[in-house]
Every structure is written in structure tokens, then in C-alpha cells.
Amino acid sequence: MDAPSNPNVSTPPDPTTTVKDAHMYEAYVVDTAAGALVGLVALLSVLKTASWQRRTASAAPDLRIVWTFLLFYAGDVANVLVLVTVATGLYCLTIHKGLQQVPAFLPLNPQEDKHFVTYVVCAFALKAVQLLHQLMVQLSVDVFFIDWEKPRTAASRTAAGAAHQKRDLLPVSIWRTYFVANEWNELQTVRKIRPTFQILAVLFFLKALGFWEYTVREPWPPSECPQQEGPPSYSPTVRFGLAATLWLGIGLVQVIFTVFYEICVEDKIRHFVDLCSMSNISVLLLAQRCFGYYIHGRSVHGHADTNMEEMNNNLRREAESLCGQRGLLPSTEIQTFQVALSTRLRSQYDRIRESFATRYGPARLTDPGSVSRWEQNIRAYHAMNFFLASIIDHVHPDMDYYVRDKLALERIMGVEFLEPIEKSIFYNDKAHSFSDALFYGHESTLLSFDAFFFCVVDLACRNFVLAGLLTYVQQTIFRKIRSFFGRKNLIYKSQLDARFLK
Template sequence: MRFDPFIKYFLYVLVLIEYSSQQITSISLNTTELNSLNCSSNEIFDFTKLECKKCPNNSFPLDKFNCKCNETFYFTINNGGNSIRCTPCKTGQIQTLDGFSCIEPPTSSCSSNIGIITDTDQYGSKLSKRQCIVCDDKFSKPLNGACKSCKPFVISENDNQTIETSTCNLNPSGGFLFFDNSVTIPFNNINSYFENSGASWLFNEFSLSAFRTCRIPNRRNMTSCQFLANLNVLKLYTRQPLMEQYDSLFNPEEPNSLPWLKYQEDLSSYYNLYSQNGIDSEFLKIKFKNKCQNTDLELISAEYDLWGTFKNFESFDIQKLNLCYLNSNSFDQDIISSPFTTSKILSKCSVDVQRLFELSDSKNTIFYDLYLKFGNGTKLLPIPVKIYETGKNKDDNLFRRFFLLETTSSKNSADTKSTHIRFAKSVKITIELIPGKSNGEIYPPLIEIEYDTARREDKKIVYLNFEIEYKINVSNFRKVFFILFGTLSGLAFLYSCLSIWNWNRRSGRFMIDIITIFKFLMFLISSVGNSIMIALACISIYWFIVYRNQMNVILFLPDKLQEKIYGTFLIIAFCLKLVDVIYLILVQTSFDIFFIDWEKPKNDEKSLELKKRLPPIDKNNQTSLIMEQIKEQNKISCWRTLFVANEWNELQTFRKINTTIHLILVLFLLKVINLEAYTRQECQPDRNDITSDTPYSFILRLGISFLVFTGVEFFQLFVYTVMYSRCIEDKIGQFVDFCSISNISMLIMTHTQYGYYIHGRSPHGQSDTSMYQMTQSLIREEIDMSAKRGLESNSNHQTFSIKVPNKFIKEYSKKRSVNRAVRRDHITSSNEFEKRMLAYTKLNNFLISFLNNSIRGINYSVHERNICENLFNIEFKQPIKNGYFYKDEIDCFTDVIYFGKEKTLFLFDLVIFLFVDYLSESYILAALIVYITSKILKIFRSDLGRRNLSKKTLVDKRFLI
């Protein structure tokens, strides 16, 4: 920008022609009633009060902002606006051109080509009356209605001094001369702000003249004061002589006569003052008329050019603070233009330094004073600004006025180009909820600006940031979270104590040992992991629902640092659930399993006849006895056992839900329906906008993930329970039926004295029959012409949880020990294998005898659990002498396979999904990792389960498909 030298002579002389505006008040939280700028024809807009006012008596509006005395009156006080006092002239006199004295009216006219009508001569001396002065081309010339002296003007700051008593031995500044006895400002340290840039033409030429013309009593030049304020802003409010001299101009009797630049309070004091009393006991709130349409709060800006001239007073578009959009030559109309919507904005861009110079050189430097309009549009509150420089320490000082970029202060002369540029590298608007308030009261907005500098010869890229941040004190939420987590953890501890007590009773242990402590830790790990997940679900779902549905804003989103605590707990939950699932798989693949075959050997007529002819077996011959028993056992087909074993092997990894379908539905909702859009930090996100770069909120992603993932889980459980298992296929029920058809029962010992029993004894006596006989048997059962399938007569109940006495365990363990010994020896001889077969037969016969209650001293009875036992999965009776069979009404025996541990597996899938999304912010990647993990665990569980099934039974794993 090129500055005509004429500015030096014209800028400050015409005191009344320029208009100005003032700050609302020097008191931080005082407000002003706001009236329209459209004042009537006999009013001016007074920026000291931001309202329309009439001019005093004997004056009239000179323009929209200043009053002027009538023709026959002169100014005794003129501080701009309507702050004037008019005194009548003597009879026959009129006002001088400057308005501060009276003079005789002109008696003749003159041609504007050679002279002008004025009340001073061509050297600036006052005349006795207005005359036609012919300008002397040597010393002056006509310009804009006056003779412009070729020498500097002489200005008196004291009415007692006159031009006639002055000499030319004066102090020049900005085209003006001041008397020797006037106070001066030392020029060291104020000429240039930039390092190695030389003397600043702007500060060197105009700082002293601005200070002098601003300080003249009763005729303060308000434009000079505004310009002087702008010079201090260019110095970034550093405590140097210029700023100190500016503060000395403040007059307590005229608090609005000087632009307000700095708050007396720092940020913390300002917030404390506001939080105690508000604004006249009223607090700011963000309210929405419709969704995200703020009805009350609005930013208003007063704008000034570099020279202090007021330019505008209007609604402020926050895009003006974003140099990224200024660089694009057009503002993005889609971006929200108000910060009072709870929509977080984070804009980043890179700009070439030369482009910034082009922008600054082509545009006037604008200075802004921001206000907040509230109270139904009737009140204004000044907005504080924090200013700091890149690489320098920050402080909490608050200021009023700011700029975005400028180069003028680094010019060495009016005609040279600037050497440096200063620009707003980072601009952040912060809106914070007041802690302890429950109705969404907020602090006044705070603007933080970080300035950086660059040289014109630099060939580099600079990075610009613009951000709207909403802050909330999360101490109460954190307290609630820890209270909730602490309560749940206390319950988890009690539940773990109950679980280890129950485990000890089922295991026949009455002493605390290392194994007991280890089991307790495993119970505690599982329970605490569940507690963390519940606490995270509660806090995140609450945040999601309230934030997305608030009309009167009471909740903002936490920032990254505040969210870190929840992310930490999520990581802990992931580790705990990982240990929990691995331990679950290891436990499930270590249970004792035995198939009880009720089938009896067939004795057809030929076999009986042959047996009668053979000599009797010598019972003292052990070999002969073993061979005879094995021959009897071998008459029973093994295919039924193989089929049941294979069915059980398939059931081991069967779940109530389909993981693949589950993840597809989750991704469909989050990505295709784009519910993920609701996790962006926007007040009103658009699901159809897939290009939005608004950052996501972790707490919102956590909340919607819990809702969607859990919702799909419940949907699949509902479909399976109500529809699939009833109308299509009930694999658990089918397995129990298959056991009955196969005439094979199943005993699963999960603890030393506790386990599960599936009664599979066929009501027809035999299952190794022809198709015709099997069909006939099923028909008889259907028309109730056969016995019941249940363990008890006249009962169809086939599944039980059992507690057996020590006598049973000793006998059971004794007979199982032979199998274990043979397995360790890897069956090196046929005789050893035959011994194992014999042990199996003996154990089978023992269990059949026990189930028939035909073993003396080892009996059992059938019971039903009471409500408390069902609720906590415990048994109060101890099997001291007799065993107890509890009817399993809810298929508790499925706890030994995936099917009964759906809750644990679901929580593990969920915590993996949340954990991966926390690290990557990608639902697709999270779903992929869940799928891969579930497949790996399924393979791992299936392989270990097949090995255990083969090891605990006679079924070779090669037959387990």
C-alpha cells in the first residue's frame, strides 16, 4: 500500500471532520444497551454508549457520528461525538473553520483557482477576519479548500501560547511542529518492532504527533487516540515508552475518551469475577430455537483502519479470523459462522509467505474490537483477547483490540516496501461452561491469538490454524465415573468372594491355598473388567444422548486430554478381558467328560446256543476274564458314541449369535446408514455429508459403539431365542434329544464334586436297531405309549447340575486313574489297551449303577433349585453322604462351551472393537480385527476342545470331524 505524503499533513489537523468510536467501558463486565445504527436525521450514533443520541443545544449533526456547533457558536470542549460544549460568539462574528474560536465574516469572495476564503494566512497565522488569501506558490498552494504550507504545521498544546511567540526551533513529528517545552516520547525502542528491519517509518513519523494531538485538553483528537491505540496493538501491548505514555492519557473524569486496550484482571480473576456475579446477576447461556440455531448470542465487531478511522460496526463472521479462508479468496459458505452452536471447528492449512505478503499489501490493515450481543439482542459485552507470540512465554493478560496481518510497521519509508509481515498464525475461540452451574451457564467467549513473523525474502511455507473449542470442567463427570466404577468394583469384589466360596464348596476345598488365591484373582479380573465396561457405557451413552438432544446447552464434549482417562480405562478393560477369555478357553478345555453307554450287548439265539456248549470260564484266569468282558463290550456298536462325540465337538464353539452377521450389521449401521456422523463434534451433523473434516469425539464414538454393538447383539439374541431356536433349529435341544436316541448319557465334571449330567438313556431300552424299529419306537413315544426320557420316572427332564459325595469321587477317580496311566504310557501293548478298555467298561458300569441308585452308600436325590440358588448359581446343600441332582431348567450345562458364555465373548468382542477404534478411529478396521480375533480364538478353542474330548474319552481325535 502506498501512502501519499499528504496524509502526514491532513490526518490530524481537521479534528472535527474525523469521527471516532470508544470502548463500552473500562470495567470488564459492564454492558451497554444496544440500539440500532439507523439513527434519525437529528441524531448521531454515540460509540461511547453504542446508542443514538441527540446533539447538545446550539449544535447539529455534522455526520452520523459527530456534532458541530451552529454558525454563531464555537467549541469550548470537543472530544468527539456529542461530547461538545458550544459557546456563543460575539455579535457579528461567526465560527472559525476549526470551530474553536470566532472571527469576523468575510466581506468579499475570491476565485478558487488562485486562493481560498480562510481565517489563517498562508503561513498558518490567525487573521482578524475571514479573507480571500491568494496562495503563495513558493510557500503554499491551494489544496482541498485551504492553502497548504510547504513547511510543517505548528500546533500548540497550550491555549496561552500563540503562533507569533513561537520560533522555528521546534520538534517535528508527522508533519507537525510542537513547542520545545512540550513533553516528548523517547524514540529508542519504539521505531521498529522487527529485528534488523531498521527504523519504522510509521512509528518514527506518526507516533509523537498522534500522542500530542490525542492529549490536547478539551479538544482531544479521537482519531489520533484510535491511531495511537493501534500503534500499541502493533507493538503487541509490550511495556515500552509508547504504551506507558498512552496510559498516562487516561482521564478518570472522562473514562470513555480513550480507547480501552487492556483488562485490569487476568484471565483467572476475570472468570472468578464473572462466575460470582455474572452480568447484573445474569449468566450467559446457549439456547437453541431449532436444532443448533442459537437465538440469543451473537458476535458484533467494531472495525478501524490503521489510521484510527472507524470503518464498520456490524455482525461479525468468525470466518474473518481464519486466514485459510482469506487465502482462498472466498469464504466457505457452508461452514458455521457462529461459535455458539457446540460445533467444534479445526481448520488447518499451509500458505506460502509470499501469498501472505500479497494479501497484506492488497488490503488495508483492519483492527477489531469484538462484543457479544445478548439479552434478546439488547446488550453488548466486550470480548477479551489473549495475545502471545510464537516461541515466547504465554501469560493470562487480557486485551481488547487485535489484527490479523500487517506489514506497514516494518516500512522504512512511505514509498518502500515492507521488510517483514506479522500474521495470526493460530486463532482459537474458547467457550467454557462454568463449573458448579447446572443450567448450562457459560463464561464470556475468549479469543486466543498467536502471532508469528516472516521476512519478505523468505521462501517458506507457514502453517495456519483456526479452532473453535468448547471446554467443560469434567471433574464432576470424573467423580461420577469413579464413584460408579468404585461401586461396581465393590460389587465385583463381593461377587468374586461369592464365586470363590462357591468354587471351594464345589471343589471340596476348605482351606485357602495358592490355587484358591489364583482362582479368586481370575474371578476378580473378569468382574472388574465387566465393571469398567459398564461404567464406560453409562458415562459415554449419557454424554451421547444428552449432547445430541439438548436444546438449552448444558453439556460440551471433553477434549483429548480429558478423554484420556476413559481411554486408559478402556485399555485396562481390554487387557483384563483378554486374560479372562484366554483363561475361559483353558478351563473349558480341561473338564472331565465321559459318555455313559446304556446299550446292552445283543444275545441272539445262535450266540446263546454256542455259549451253552462252551466250557465255563475260569474266574481265576485273569486273562480269560478280561477277554470275556471285552468280547461282551465289543458286541455294542461304537458309532453311536462317535456320533454323539462329534455333535458335542461341533457344539463346543457354537454361539447364540453369528459373529460375521453381527459385524456386518454393525458396519451397515455405522458406515452405510452413517450413524458415525453423529460422533463428529458438530451440533447438527449431516449423515449425507461424507466429506466433512470435523474431528470425531472419542466419548461420542464410545457411546454410539456401545449402543449399536449392544443393540445388534440383543437383536440377534432375540431372533435366535424367539424365532430361530423355536422355528428352525435348536442345537442344544437337538443334542439332548440325540443323546436320548443314541442311548448315551453324558457326564461333565467341572469341579471335584460338581458337574453336569445329560440323561440320554433311551426309554425304548435299545438304540442299536433297524430303521423300522427306531421309527416304531418314536411313534410309541409320541403317542405316550412308552416310558419317559427323564431320569425320574414320569418325567422328561434330562439335564441336571450335580453335586456328588466324596465316596463317589474316590471311586470315580480310582477307575479314571487307569485310563490316565495308560495315556501317559501311550498304550505300548495290546494288553495295556485291553486294560484301558476294561477300565472304561468298569467306569461305565459304575456310573450306570450310580444313576440307578443301586450302589450301597452312594446315592443321590433329585431337587429343584430355589430362587436364590438360581439367581447366584450356588447350592446351599453339601453332598456329605448323598449326592444332589438339581434340575437344570435354563441349560446351565452350556457353561462348559461357548454357548453358555455368550456374555463373556460378547464383552470381549466389544472391548476389542472399542479398543481398536480408540487407536485408529476406524470402525472398519475395528470390525476386521474383531472378526480375525474371533476366528483365531475359535480355532484355538476347537483344537484344544477336540484334544480334551479325545483324551478324556475313548474317541480317537481322528474321528472328531
């Protein structure tokens, strides 16, 4: 006869059932979080599209606006899926792999793995769309180098000026412009991290230190269970969580190191601004039709095309505060600005730029019409240089500008509340936002894309080393594309000779 059951004694829960319920709860949370955030970021994409419409001076909605909204929305959804998938993978890695007392496979239902991998693949595809969109914008930026140097007499170029009394004007050297353009060309693919070191560091943790053992379905590493027969079975969710967390974590450490390195040792972005000042060259960058960035490089000494002695004297006078400050406004030091141009100014800019002859390579003087094309480009270059310099000097009242600070809400939302109708607006920009026209300003997008590329390849072939190798190839291809077409765009927009740009 069976003993009567005691209703006051509770039966211990089945560990397998507990883990299974936890997995069902996780899938529900992932779907709910992704759905809610994807709906919310639609408002952010609408805001970005409205800002883009104002910056391009688009009068009425058209297919371009719809297409731009879809591109912005793809990038925002990609960020949401990156957040959700990385958080889920990290949760499975830290929580489930800690349940050493539960002899259960993770997850119990293989269908849940497929569901999660679908999220990862979608995040990777949308990240690729976001990266290509940013790449297209960077490869179409209008760039022009404004040379402030004025012709000098032969007498004024000597140390004393008394030994030579010739009054012939000496031509302005173009080498300063080429030097600044070459520095900008080299900055186009500079990143805040070292991509090769990133791959090697991730592979070091995964393979050399044996972190890959924590990606198996069993709650114990293979090294602690040598009697297991056959190859270990991996959990795609945990495998992704480990690889993505390592990649993003090491990337974040590199970014933090770069911040301290730039403060203590060398900051290439700020050094470029200093180079512009020493070269007497300003840079205008227009990422959108009526919005861009301006680097004020006008020399406080009046001239930069000089000899070593005079250059050293100028540097000494500036170090001892015996001359003016480098800022655009008197008694200020701010040299970088975000610019919102009026449609009248942009129309005049376009009229001068239309006179540029299309030239992506060096013109051959032996070709028919090459001489006239070359002269046309020279005239157009000088016309553009004179026009933009006169704009900065407030020569044209109908195309004037004023300088102001951005409101905190404007900086947060990434939109300008004031529309430049009669006058253009120069916004003080101490953060050097012109780096948005470079790889440097989009490190978060590049880092997350590389991470998901690495993880997707690994999920497909179950080989971390092969994933690292293909990630290196992918990074090299994108860097070559950005460098090659960025150089072509720089040559055409600035009207500089390709033979002098490396």
C-alpha cells in the first residue's frame, strides 16, 4: 500500500522544465523588445529625414525623401537589433553558462537558435545598408581649399627688405594647398581603432586563451569532460554572445585608449586644423547641398609662403601672444564650424562649380582641347577661391552670414531650428564635427559592422580563424574603396591635379 502523500511537502521543480520555461521567456522578451524599439526609432528616422530635407533645401516631398527615410530607418533598426542581439547573447553567456548544476542542453529547442540567428542576420544586413549609405555620402562631399595667401613683392620676401627694391609681384605657391589636400586625403580612412590589432586580440582570447570552450551547449567546458565522444555541440546564441561581446569590448577599450592618446600624445584631427592655420588654407566641406563644415585656417601672420627664419619668428610671436588669435571672429580661438548655407549662396557656388571641366586624371597636353580645358579649370579654381574668400570676409551683403552657438537641444537632436533664408549661419563647433566626413567620425558603425560580419561568418562556418581572416579582407576592401573613390572625389571637387595627390 502506497504511503499517503503529504500535501504540505512541495515537489522540487524539474531543472529541465525550468530552463525550458526560461528560454520561452527569453524568446518572448527578445521579440517584445525588438518590436517596441523598432517602432520607436521610426520617430528618430523621421526627425533625421526632416533635418536632411532642410539641409538639402528640398522644397516638396518626393521619392528622394522617401528613399532617404528608408535608409535612415534601416540604420536605426540595425542599431536596435545590434542592441537586442548582443544583450541576449551576453545574457545567455553569463546566466545559462553559470548553471553548472543543470545538466541540460542550451537551448533545449533548436528552433529558438534559428529564431535568434535570424535576428543576427537581419542586423548584419541592415548594418551593411547603413554603412553603404554613409559611404555614399562621404564619397560625394564637396571639398574646396581656400587659399588666403596674397602675392608679395620681392623686397618683402627678404629678411630686411632694404637690400632688394624690386617691386615685381611673386606668384603664390600652390604647394601649400597640395600639402593640406594630401593630409586630408590620408585622414579619410583613419579610424579610432587598429583593425588588425582588433582581429588578433579577439582571436587571442577565443583561441589562445580557450574562451571558445564556453560556447558549447553543455554547461561544462569540453576540457572538464574528456570522456565525451564526438565533437562538441555549439550553441549559436552563446557563440555569438561571446564573440560579439569580445569584439565590441576590445573595440571600446581601443577607443578609450585613443582618447587618452590624443590628449597626451597626438590628435590627428586637431593637428590638421593647426596645419591649415600654418598653411594659410581654409577648408569648406559640404556634406549636403546647404549644410557642411568649415575649417578656418587663415593665418594670423598674414602670410605662410615664407622662409624658415620668418616662419620661426611667426611661431615665436604667436607663442608669446604678440599677434591675434586664430579664430574666425576677432579675439576668439574657434576655428571649426558647422555651416548652414542660404540657397542664394549655394546657387552661386553651383554656378561657379559648373564651369569645372570634368577631370578625374591628369590631362595630357598633347590631347586635342587639353590646353583649353586646363585653362578653364584654372580660371574656375581662382574664381571659386576668390568667391569663397570674399564670402568669409563679408564682401557680399546679399550672401552674408553670422556666427552663433547651437542650442543644447539642437545638438542632441541633430537638427537646426533656424532656417538660413536671408543669411547663412555658422555654428561654433568645438567638437570638430567635420570628422563626420571621414571614417573617423563613424567608428561606432564600422565597429559594429565588423563585429557582425565576424559573427555571421563564424555562425556559417564554425571557425573563428576563418572569420577573422575574412573580416580582415572585408576591412581592406572597404578601406581601398573609400580611399580610391574618396581621392577621385577630392580631385574633382577641389580641382587639384591628381599627379600631386598620393
